[in-house]
Amino acid sequence: MSDTATLTFGDSNYPINILTGTEGEKALDIRQMRKDSGLITYDDGYGNTGSCESTVTFIDGDKGILRYRGYDISELAQKSNFLEVCLLLLDGELPTARKLSEFEDKISSFQNLPSEVLHAVQSVPPSTHPMGSLASGLHALGGACSHLCTNDRAKDLENFDDAAALIIAALPAIAAATHRQKTKDNLCPPNNSLNYCENFLSMMFAKDGDAPINPSLSKALDLIFLLHADHEQNCSTSTCRMIASGGANPFASLSGAVSALWGPLHGGANMAVINMLNDIHNSGDDGSKFIQSAKDGKSRLMGFGHRVYRNYDPRAKILKSACDEALAALGLNSPILDIASRLEEVALQDPYFIDRKLYPNVDFYSGIILQALGFPTNMFTVLFAMGRAPGWLAHWKEIAQTGKRIHRPRQIYQGSNLRQYIALEDR
Ligand code: ACO
DSSP states (O other): SSSEEEETTTTEEEEEEEEEOTOOOOOEEOOOOOOOHHHHOOGGGTTTTOOOSSSSSSETTTTTEEEEEEEEEEHHHHHHHHHHHHHHHHHSSOOOOOHHHHHHHHHHTOOOOOOHHHHHHHHSSSSSOHHHHHHHHHHHHHHHTTGOOOHHHHHHHTTHHHHHHHHHHHHHHHHHHHHHHHHHHHOOOOOOOOOOHHHHHHHHHOTTOOOOOOOOHHHHHHHHHHSSSSOOSHHEEEHHHHHTTTTTOHHHHHHHHHHTTTTTTTTHHHHHHHHHHHHHHHTTOOOOEEEEEEEESOOOOOOOSSOSSSSHHHHHHHHHHHHHHHHHHHHHHOEEEEEHHHHHHHHTTTTTHHTTTBBBBBBHHHHHHHHHHHHHGHHHHHHHHHHOOOOOOHHHHHHHHHOSSSSOOOOOOOOOOOOOOOOOOGG
16 A cells, blocks of 8 residues: 555645554654645644654554553553553653662652642642642642753753652642641651552541551552553643643643643543532432433533543443452442443443443543542542653653654634724724
């Protein structure tokens, strides 16, 4: 097959090169098209636009495949853990035992936040959403460690390993400080004898005299982080890359990504799922009325549908069984899990959802586990951000190493043509 396509416009033909990815995806390389033909492409919402070449994550949405650096998500979920996956994403390879242990030590040594960062996080107006506090905390962290945050790309790259470890280490402490500002509890300092997730659970919830953290619960949290660690060019990652393309440091780029993740159609969906399930439960509906109203366009079945997956999101499959295990470990029955299972069962047999290829996504079950672990709903998206941080950082590094141009899409202007200014008194 030819590796060139031809655009015919007016009386002219313009050859367009075909770019082929390592998994066989093909793309029209239109970089010369405007120069040659005067045309740009129009793709509202970027649904059919490849914004970059990347080596981090591969998704085949039709087949329900997700791989980090070539490793299938279900194999990683079974055999790996979050910190190992962080290094896989950041460095491109699975770490040696020594490298992993050095990374774990570095994370432990960075877990004590500079006091001014804690102060910044706890000084925001108490009604600030935890995602706003998280974004502020990242800026404050960059300010407190200004040698890692210079906006000089060469220097920021040279210090990248430290900046990445610092951010991954600091996020649990920032999140816990945010939570404790709301609950008006004293801060609980990090404990280096605990692993990453145990330490986070302890900083979040520990009170004097508490029993040690149940290992199956910290394992469930580790799995949630691992499953969220990257997802190629989604809204927040593209935001991170966009900011990075202008030369901004990792702290600023991740803070922007946190803001992008906040919305209910993106990372905020895990909160929205729980609110939806609670509303259905409280209204006495078994889910049937809600399904009908989603089909009528009056509501949206949150946690269903995905821009890329037109098949079962592989992460949702893994989380569904993790959800059962976490609830069993806690000895809990969840009426909202029963509603979720029923919604899924009904939707997967309903032509509305089948025809539109709408399947459960990662958010459909993650919120139920997080709620069972004791996280308040407004912290769910913060947990998503903590899991996604290594992915954002890997994309920041990719841009810093390979990105030559600032990201700058074009538009089709549909506004007024040239007009004459009318003086205020004449309007
Ligand atoms: N419930 C009911 N109908 C839906 C849903 C849903 N969850 N999702 C899509 N549809 C319908 C749309 O109304 C549309 O119907 P139409 O063709 O009759 O107009 C059709 O399916 C296509 O939907 P789009 O909105 O074009 O799909 P898009 O790819 O733009 O949106 C999105 C994807 C935002 C994820 C959407 O499916 C959605 O809103 N889902 C619920 C929110 C959610 O769970 N977000 C998390 C996504 S995963 C993540 O970010 C981690």
